[in-house]
Amino acid sequence: MAIERTWPLWLLSLLTHTLLLLTATSQSQSINGDDLSALxxxxxxxxxxxKNILSSWDAVSNATNKSAPVFCQWKAVSCNDHRHPGRVTTLNLSDAGLVGTISPQLGNLTLLRVLDLSANSLDGDIPTSLGGCSKLHAMNLSNNHLSGNIPADLGQLSKLEVFDVGHNNLTGDIPRSLSNLTTLVRFIIERNFIHGQDLSWMGNLTSLTHFVLEGNSFTGNIPESFGKMANLIYFSVQNNQLEGHVPLPIFNLSSIRFLDLGFNRLSGSLPRDVGIKLPRINRFNTLNNHFEGIIPPTFSNASALEVLLLRANKYHGLIPREIGIHGNLKVLMIGDNVLQASQSSDWEFLTSLTNCSSLITLDVGQNSLAGAMPINIANLSKELSWIDLSGNQIIGTIPADLWKLKLTSLNLSYNLFTGTLPSDIGRLAILKSVYVNHNRIDGKIPQSLGNITQLIYLSLSNNFLDGSIPISLGNFTKLEVMDLSCNTLIGQIPQEILTIPSLTRRLNLSNNALIGSIPTQIEHLNNLAKMDFSMNKLSGGIPQAIGSCVQLSSLNLRGNLFLGQIPESLNNLRSLEILDLSNNNLEGHIPEFLANFTLLTNLNLSFNKLSGPVPNTGIFRNATVVSLSGNKMLCGGPTYLQFPSCSSGDSVQRLHVLIFCILGALIFSVCCITAYCFIKTRMKTNAIDNENLFLNDMNERISYAELQAATESFSPANLVGSGSFGNVYTGNLIIDQNLVPVAIKVLNLEQRGASRSFLTECDALRRIRHRKLVKVITVCSGLDQNGDEFKALVLEFICNGSLDEWLHANTTTISTSSRRLNLMKRFSIALDVAEALEYLHHHIVPSIVHCDIKPSNILLDDDLVAHVTDFGLAKIMNAEPCTKSSSFVIKGTIGYVAPEYGSGSPVSMEGDIYSYGVLLLEMFTGRRPTDNFTDGTTCLVDYVKSAYPTNLLEILDVSATYNGNTEDIIEIVICPIFRLGLACCKESPRERMKMDDVVKELNAIKKGFSANAYA
Structure with missing residues (x-):
């Protein structure tokens, strides 16, 4: 009989607990082993x-030890779970510099709560296995090189609060499974290539505080459900392709601190009562949408508003006057919109901004704000450091007490500011950038400007500044850009500004009236990238020292008076991309080394006196790079240049020929001077002698009867024009056995001054020979059929009428004439007239002043080439100085007469230049100088000044059609033309450009005009 044994209960309990402990220990060791193998x-x-952060991970000997695995002591690894002390809960390797891929075995870290691998160089895909880390609260994989899609399995991470995979190379759609992450607080996938259309499911993420989709390719609308994200603090969807309206509830989220809608296609308008609370943040993004609407006119709920970023959208209407009413604004950026101000009350928003004592940034640039500011900017916050008012139509003077502010950046460019630069501007000691370009500032550059030693950018271009460049500008120690171009500065280039060691980006002194040579101190600018001294009156040779500027990528010296040869030291400038030495007086050979400048995209040596063979290698074989026109003594080179072949004669023989030519030229000059002196001493003072001299010069004179027959007895049907001293008829005369159409100017001798006009015109016409001046064929001086005195000039017939008829169609029967004068044709006519005046002023002795330049005295031929006519008021300039008279008659036509003639000043070439300037403005505005101007101006010159330089398209004649990009047209043609016209119409005669400089300027514009094929 078997003995029955009974186990005590306490023993059974002990055995059970021991068995469970052994089982738990075994499982713990197994799991610890999984964490170890994952790491x-x-x-x-x-x-x-x-950074050797993973070097500690080599200690693995005790990795599976009972309760304290060694890997919990490794760098970047934490095991903070009290219930499971041997398990990994945090892996933080942010900014460790790691290069490699993410192991899929990290998904075995099932108790992991924080995974931060941001700011490394990890590549490959995001492992799908990470969806098994069910305890994850934060996953940050941003700022790496990860690619592929976002795994859908990540939607299983039900406890995830932070999800940041921004700044990678991820693609595809956002998985809908992420809508399950109802605890998500931060959702950031910015700067990837992820796309998608339907974002409505994202509205389920109601716990979000940070939502960032910027820098992707999302399309469609922003869902209305986004307005339910009651905890939202940071919202950014900038730089996508979103469209439609912005849900209004988003603007009423009381928690929102940052709202970025930039770079999209959003439309609609903002609500009238917006309660956006934007506490201070440290991140400023520029917005660039097609977001249309108005800025809310009331900010009653936005009492905490500190930062408002609405830049680069299409907001329109007025800036709300209450915008700064609560006084908490620190940053206001609403520039680059279509905001308006047309009367003083529209500027009242500035009054409310005076309440904002902590305002540091004010940007209202690139809008349509016009008129004068109602308050002084200096009344704003003393903390204000950044002001941008550029690209508006603000008038008035620059406030003189700006120095009260702590400015680091001041941008007033592209406005209508007048007056002078404040003399106290030098007290802005910490200013780093000054942009006052494209205004109407005149006067001198203040010496105090040189006190701003922290200045980095200085742009004063396109104003009316005069005087010399202050030597105090050499005090700058951090300046990188200096642009003083397009003013009327005179004097020499101060050597002090050429020794600024920080001047590395750009030095632009072009389009002024600077004289003298380039100082040798130019060698100190050995880090400068761009240098532009073009369109001045600089002379002497190009200094060898310029070869020390070895970092130059652009060197422009065109349109000066430089002599001598191209210096050999330019061989050092191997970084050049642009080299323009055109329109100077350079001579000698083209240096061979230029052929090896492989980076050059523009080499312009045209219109100099260069001679000898043209290199036939390197860049000279590229027709798109090289320009050598206007150098008549060049030979050889590539065939596209079409220069004659170089002769192979003996060099000694060529030297003899050169010497012979020089001696011949000297002898000829002496003979000409002697003859001129002889003629001048024998010249009779009687005006009738001038007529006889002219008549004797004619090969054949014509009778009254011949003119009567040619004009059908001076029939009204043949009358083509009338002037103050007579009428002009058309007719046909037999000349050299050919029937030739002519214009016959018959003087009305009963008109006072007509005889003198005839004699003056005879004396002037006998001296001139130029294809842009109307040619005289013969004269008639005798008696008519009634025995009365008769005088007439027979001129070549110019078939297309006067420029006046083409510009002002209502004065002619040809209603479509003005429509055919496009921008290019007007420019060509302007150049024709300038060349004719240049000939009269500078290429005949003595010079002739026309005295009556106007559209009706400019005739157009079959090819619309202009010919200047009517020399009845011309003045032949004598060597003797002119003196004022107490009684005088103003020569010229009202509207075109130089202002100094009204005060009795003598006739001068500067008077012609003024008339030409008015003509130029009339040609491109289509407005006569005697028109009534409704903008408050009293004359054509002031009318153009009021629009220069920002509103030129508004005053451009609508008939002056053109092709091409509007911005390019304004920069290349329209702005330079109007600037030239205003420069010719300066109040002071000594400040006006000379006609030879006008022609140079027009040729330079023509080159840019032709290069872009505008018409």
């Missing part, structure tokens, strides 16, 4: 560990 697998796939 080692991660390390194995890391190719580079520059």
């Amino acid at each position: 080692l697998s991660f390390k194995f796939l890391i190719r580079n560990d520059p």
